[in-house]
Every structure is written in C-alpha cells, then in structure tokens.
Amino acid sequence: MIRFQNVYKRYASGRDALSNLSLHITPGEMVFLTGHSGAGKSTLLKLIAMIERPTRGQMIIRGQNVTRIRRKKVPHYRRSIGMVFQDHKLLFDRSIYDNVALPLVIAGLPDREIGKRVRAALDQVALLGREKRSPIELSSGEQQRIGIARAVVSKPPVLIADEPTGNLDPELSLEIMRLFKRFNAVGVTVVIASHDLGLVEQMGHRVIRLSGGQLAGAERPDGSNAR
Amino acid sequence: MAATPGSAKKRIPLTQQARAYFLRHAQTMVGALGRLSGQPVANVMTVAVIGIALALPIGLHLLVENGRELSGNWESVVDVSVYLHEVADAARIETIAGELLDWPEVSAVRIIYAEEALGEFAELSGFGQALDALENNPLPDTLVVTPADNFTDAETLAGLGEALAAIPEAEMVQVDTDWVKRFNAILQLIRRTVGLTAFLLALAVTLIVGNTIRLDIENRRGEIEVTKLVGGSDAFVRRPFLYGGLWYGLGGGIVALVLTELSLLLLRGPVARLAGLYGSGFELRGLGPGGIAVLIVGSGLLGWAGSWVATSRHLRDIEPT
Structure with a gap:
C-alpha cells in the first residue's frame, strides 16, 4: 500500500x-x-x-x-488520502456540516449524496445532530472528531x-x-x-x-x- | 460502519454529476456574493470606485455619439447661400430662382429679400434701434439653395457652389461645409481620446479588482491551505475568487450605468432647451439596450479578468506546510 x-x-x-x-x-x-x-x-x-x-x-x-x-x-x-492533524485544521467560519462536506464538494458529488455521507461520517464520530453548529463551540476532543469525520467522509483507502x-x-x-x-x-x-x-x-x-x-x-x- | 474504502465518485450517474457541477458553480457564485455582503462598507467603496472609473469613458463615448448625430443632422440640411448684386431686381431674382429649380442638384430655392433679412436680423439680434440709424440696408438679397438629397457630399457641394458663382448676378456664394468637416475632425479626435481613456480605465479596473482579490486571498490563506490539503484542485480553489471578481465588475458596471443615466437625466432638460433655441428637435441619446448589455457584460469580464490575474499570481504560492 x-x-x-x-x-x-x-x-x-x-x-x-x-x-x-x-x-x-x-x-x-x-x-x-x-x-x-x-x-x-x-x-x-x-x-x-x-x-x-x-x-x-x-x-x-x-x-x-x-x-x-x-x-x-x-x-x-x-x-x-484522509488526513488528520494535531491542530485539526478546521474552518471556523463554516458549520460543522460544511467542514465535513468539503472533500465531497471538491469531489463534485451531488448535494443529496453529500448529505447522506456527511451524516454517516458524523454518526461514526458520535457528533450527529450538531451539523449546523460552528466547530468553535466544541471542545478540542470534539473538534478532533470533526477532523476525523472530514478525513473519512470520502472513504479514502488510506488515513x-x-x-x-x-x-x-x-x-x-x-x-x-x-x-x-x-x-x-x-x-x-x-x-x-x-x-x-x-x-x-x-x-x-x-x-x-x-x-x-x-x-x-x-x-x-x-x-x-x-x- | 460504512467506511468501506473506495472512490467517492463511484455509482453516481454522469447526468447527476453534471447537475451537481452546475449547481456547485451557482452555489459558489451566490456564496461569493454573500461573502462580499459580509463587508458592505469596504466592498461598496470598491464597487463605487470601479463604477466611477467605468462611467467616465462611457460619458465621453455618449458625448461623441450625440455630437456625431448632431453634426449628421446638420450635414444633411446644409444650404448654399447665394448673395446677389444690389442691381438685381425682384423680378430678375425670381427668374433666377425658377431657373435654379430646374437644376438636378437643387431641390429647393428660398428667396430672402434684403428688407426681410434686415427685419429678421433686427428682431433676433436685438440691435433694432442701432440698425434704424443705418442709412441704407447693408444686407444683400439672398438665394438659399437647398441641394437635392443625393448631392450633399462635400465635393458635389463644392461643384454646385462653383456653378452658382458663375451666375452673373451672384456676388458671393457660401458653401458652409468647412465647419462640419472641422467638427467631425474634432469628434474624431475626441473619439480617439475616449478610446485611450477607456483602455487606461479598463486597466485601472482590472488592477483595482486584482488588488482587492489579492487581499482577499491573503485573508483566506488558512481556508485555501485546508482546501488544498483535502484535494481541492487549483480550479476549485480559484473559483470563488473568480466569481468574487465577476461580482465586483458587475457591481461596478451597474454603478456606472446608474451614474450615466442620472447624468443624462440632469442634462436632458438643458440640452432640449438649447436645441429648441436653435429650432432643433435634438434629444440626448442614452446607451440603449445594446449599449447597456455591452457595459454590463464588459464590466463583469473586466472584474473576472482582474481576479484571474490576481489568482494566477498568488494562489500558487499558498501551499499547505
């Protein structure tokens, strides 16, 4: 690999x-x-x-x-390649949803598909239901989980x-x-x-x-x- | 767990991908506008500067176009004045006028007797009393010859003038085309100046937009880095900035249009009054639908171009570290 x-x-x-x-x-x-x-x-x-x-x-x-x-x-x-960083590298002027959706938006997926995958990824890091919030409202651990959700949302083979x-x-x-x-x-x-x-x-x-x-x-x- | 490895794009039909692509463009476009509205004061000022820069050449352009139309009107109604010797009496004058009407170059002949001319002059000039002091009428009898429609170009007029001068009773023939030529030459000069001004100001607009976008890029450095980290292509990173530039240009175009139309509105009354004094029905012309379309599309393109220059130069430098 x-x-x-x-x-x-x-x-x-x-x-x-x-x-x-x-x-x-x-x-x-x-x-x-x-x-x-x-x-x-x-x-x-x-x-x-x-x-x-x-x-x-x-x-x-x-x-x-x-x-x-x-x-x-x-x-x-x-x-x-999904990437996770020590400092999370989240965009604080966007919602949690938009942060996690970014790789899929870049990949050019339709909105409905993006919605499904973002919710699935947030579910996996136990942050489902907070999509509309800003990452800045969350703790450091939770922010890192958003970073992980963003890294895995497009199902990369390498993390x-x-x-x-x-x-x-x-x-x-x-x-x-x-x-x-x-x-x-x-x-x-x-x-x-x-x-x-x-x-x-x-x-x-x-x-x-x-x-x-x-x-x-x-x-x-x-x-x-x-x- | 749904996180099975695999390409994110699999299983999505092409039509849906295309729809998503265009939808994404629309979203980026609207998003760029939304971002601009986040800093209303700064951006309104930028747009106003662009608008003023664009309004200047447009105003000059309208000036030239209106002037050209005006001179065009005049050229077609240019008359040849034949001033006659004092010795010609009324009967003789009418005979000459009748003969002239048979010429193919002539469409109409009007006789202005010396007394009429003096009366008219006294009335219009306000020198009535001063003129009364004159012992005899200094003005000659005049034939005003209107050329036929297809004999109005400068050369034919000059020929007609010579032919008229050959009439024994004619003392002097005045073909007044020189000033029309001069006026057109001046308009030509102004038009060239307008072209140069337009070019320089278009350059200024691209620079203004370019610099604004450059600052925007600097402010969004973090976002650009993250986007590149998760696989954003150069085109993807660039897109919101290009749309931002497009909005700046379009906004500037609309401001320029409003400024131009307002100025026309203010000038229309005085111009109509002045034209009325000259007995002309001349009216100031605005840009018209075609001109407005060119202005809006052109200004949008200028903004886009400015942004393109800025993004080409600065986005490459921002790489994740």
Missing part, C-alpha cells in the same frame, strides 16, 4: 529530515510512527500527503510511483494522522485511537504518528520507530495484525 525505497528528504535549510528510509506498509494495516520530535515522523507523513517531495528515493503508494507525480495531479491524489491526540487528555486520546481502530477494522490503511508511547503500546499494532530520519526499529506485538 505504502512503500518507501531509500527515501531521502533534505529541506531547503539543509536539514536532513529523512535519510535512506525504506519501509512497507501493507493494505489494511494499522501502523504507528514514533520517535523524538525531529526524528522524521511528520516529514514521512508529509511525503505521503505530497505536502513535501522526497529529495531522493522512490515512493510507491497504492501501486503508483508518486515520486515525481506532476503538480497538477496532486489534488486528485490527495483525495485518496494518516499526525499527533492526533497531541492536545488531548489520556481518556480522550484513547477514544480517538479507538475511532481509528474502527476505521482500520473495515479495511482502511491507517498510519498514525504519535509520541505517546504508552498509548501506542496499548493499541497493539506495528510500531515504526524513527530516529534521526532513519529506521530505529520496528516491532509487531503478538496478535496485532489480527486486531
């Missing part, structure tokens, strides 16, 4: 964020990325999201070599999340992680970057540890793949 082959990423500042990174995430897998800040977690996710381009190496995602994908093709590519629980207390964090687990259970490939090692271990999935932009080790606790 996601394959990195000898990927390097050097920023314009000269900092090497990733060096010679190779990894493979199989379809339907749920994977955690851990490591200190600056280890390359965010960069790895940005590469998957095509927010950044690799300096060297190959990236094959969903069977397509996207290393040198043309700029014009990036938007369409991004529609197959990536960068520190999705970074601002949440342990209880809410667990709730969010369970949510991801449920999406993974229906076949979505999930990649989550988190520095919360305790929480990550609790989830029981493959953990990819990064250090200085390189693979520091991968572990697969027993039974994790079977969920």
Whole structure:
C-alpha cells in the first residue's frame, strides 16, 4: 500500500529530515510512527500527503510511483488520502456540516449524496445532530472528531494522522485511537504518528520507530495484525 | 460502519454529476456574493470606485455619439447661400430662382429679400434701434439653395457652389461645409481620446479588482491551505475568487450605468432647451439596450479578468506546510 525505497528528504535549510528510509506498509494495516520530535515522523507523513517531495528515493503508494507525480495531479491524489492533524485544521467560519462536506464538494458529488455521507461520517464520530453548529463551540476532543469525520467522509483507502491526540487528555486520546481502530477494522490503511508511547503500546499494532530520519526499529506485538 | 474504502465518485450517474457541477458553480457564485455582503462598507467603496472609473469613458463615448448625430443632422440640411448684386431686381431674382429649380442638384430655392433679412436680423439680434440709424440696408438679397438629397457630399457641394458663382448676378456664394468637416475632425479626435481613456480605465479596473482579490486571498490563506490539503484542485480553489471578481465588475458596471443615466437625466432638460433655441428637435441619446448589455457584460469580464490575474499570481504560492 505504502512503500518507501531509500527515501531521502533534505529541506531547503539543509536539514536532513529523512535519510535512506525504506519501509512497507501493507493494505489494511494499522501502523504507528514514533520517535523524538525531529526524528522524521511528520516529514514521512508529509511525503505521503505530497505536502513535501522526497529529495531522493522512490515512493510507491497504492501501486503508483508518486515520486515525481506532476503538480497538477496532486489534488486528485490527495483525495485518496484522509488526513488528520494535531491542530485539526478546521474552518471556523463554516458549520460543522460544511467542514465535513468539503472533500465531497471538491469531489463534485451531488448535494443529496453529500448529505447522506456527511451524516454517516458524523454518526461514526458520535457528533450527529450538531451539523449546523460552528466547530468553535466544541471542545478540542470534539473538534478532533470533526477532523476525523472530514478525513473519512470520502472513504479514502488510506488515513494518516499526525499527533492526533497531541492536545488531548489520556481518556480522550484513547477514544480517538479507538475511532481509528474502527476505521482500520473495515479495511482502511491507517498510519498514525504519535509520541505517546504508552498509548501506542496499548493499541497493539506495528510500531515504526524513527530516529534521526532513519529506521530505529520496528516491532509487531503478538496478535496485532489480527486486531 | 460504512467506511468501506473506495472512490467517492463511484455509482453516481454522469447526468447527476453534471447537475451537481452546475449547481456547485451557482452555489459558489451566490456564496461569493454573500461573502462580499459580509463587508458592505469596504466592498461598496470598491464597487463605487470601479463604477466611477467605468462611467467616465462611457460619458465621453455618449458625448461623441450625440455630437456625431448632431453634426449628421446638420450635414444633411446644409444650404448654399447665394448673395446677389444690389442691381438685381425682384423680378430678375425670381427668374433666377425658377431657373435654379430646374437644376438636378437643387431641390429647393428660398428667396430672402434684403428688407426681410434686415427685419429678421433686427428682431433676433436685438440691435433694432442701432440698425434704424443705418442709412441704407447693408444686407444683400439672398438665394438659399437647398441641394437635392443625393448631392450633399462635400465635393458635389463644392461643384454646385462653383456653378452658382458663375451666375452673373451672384456676388458671393457660401458653401458652409468647412465647419462640419472641422467638427467631425474634432469628434474624431475626441473619439480617439475616449478610446485611450477607456483602455487606461479598463486597466485601472482590472488592477483595482486584482488588488482587492489579492487581499482577499491573503485573508483566506488558512481556508485555501485546508482546501488544498483535502484535494481541492487549483480550479476549485480559484473559483470563488473568480466569481468574487465577476461580482465586483458587475457591481461596478451597474454603478456606472446608474451614474450615466442620472447624468443624462440632469442634462436632458438643458440640452432640449438649447436645441429648441436653435429650432432643433435634438434629444440626448442614452446607451440603449445594446449599449447597456455591452457595459454590463464588459464590466463583469473586466472584474473576472482582474481576479484571474490576481489568482494566477498568488494562489500558487499558498501551499499547505
């Protein structure tokens, strides 16, 4: 599903964020990325999201070599990747409904279809019935659930999340992680970057540890793949 | 759980997709208008500036068009005045007039005897008493020759003038086409000036809209980033701004139209009075339906173009980080 082959990423500042990174995430897998800040977690996710381009190496995602994908093709590519951010990246001047509907509006779906899917997505994150409200009225945990609803509303095969629980207390964090687990259970490939090692271990999935932009080790606790 | 992976577009018929596409455009268009109404003061000012910038060349254009019509009227009624020697008596004058009527170039001949001319002049000029002091009438008998309809161009008139001058009793022939030519030349000059002004002001309008849209883009940076993150194409991100520019242009066009029509309304009375004094039924012409259509469509396009320039330059720079 996601394959990195000898990927390097050097920023314009000269900092090497990733060096010679190779990894493979199989379809339907749920994977955690851990490591200190600056280890390359965010960069790895940005590469998957095509927010950044690799300096060297190959990236094959969903069977397509996207290393040198043309700029014009990036938007369409991004529609197959659901993204969740630590700061949610919601639009506070729009209703919850409009926030979640955005990917479907972009995809050009008819309004009726959008309505159905938005309500289904909000139902999955337990926020149904609040469509008309502004995200600003909600708590941080709830805002993150809107972000997740927006990420999954177009049913992307891949879901990536960068520190999705970074601002949440342990209880809410667990709730969010369970949510991801449920999406993974229906076949979505999930990649989550988190520095919360305790929480990550609790989830029981493959953990990819990064250090200085390189693979520091991968572990697969027993039974994790079977969920 | 309904979150089965797969493309979001599957299973939706093409016709429905097309309908959704046009509906989405309409929504974006209305949405852009709604967004503009969110900052009424600033946007009304922008629209007013655009409207004034557009009204200026339109006003000049109307001035030229009305002037051209006016000179056209005059050209067709241009007469040739034949001033006669004092020696010609009334009977002789009438004979000449009768002969002239047989010429193919001549459609009518009017005789103004010297006494009539003096009386008329005294009445119109208000110099009645001063004229009484004159011992004899300084004005000659005059034949006013109206050329036939198809002999009114400048060359034929000049030929007719020469022919009339050849009449022994004619002292002087005045073919008054020079001023019509000069007037037309002046109009030509003004028209060229109007063209230049229109071009410069159209440029100004695109710049005004472009700059306004640029600020709008800056204010909505976050929204643009998020839209790009969830897969919004350049065209999708650009669309609301283009419609915003279109609205600015259309609004400016309507303001320009209102300004022009108001000015015409204010000028119509005085112009009619002036025309009446010259015995003319001339009336100021407005833009007319065709002109209004061109103004509205043109101003909309200008706004759209301004926005297009701004979005081309600035949207690319905003990428999610």
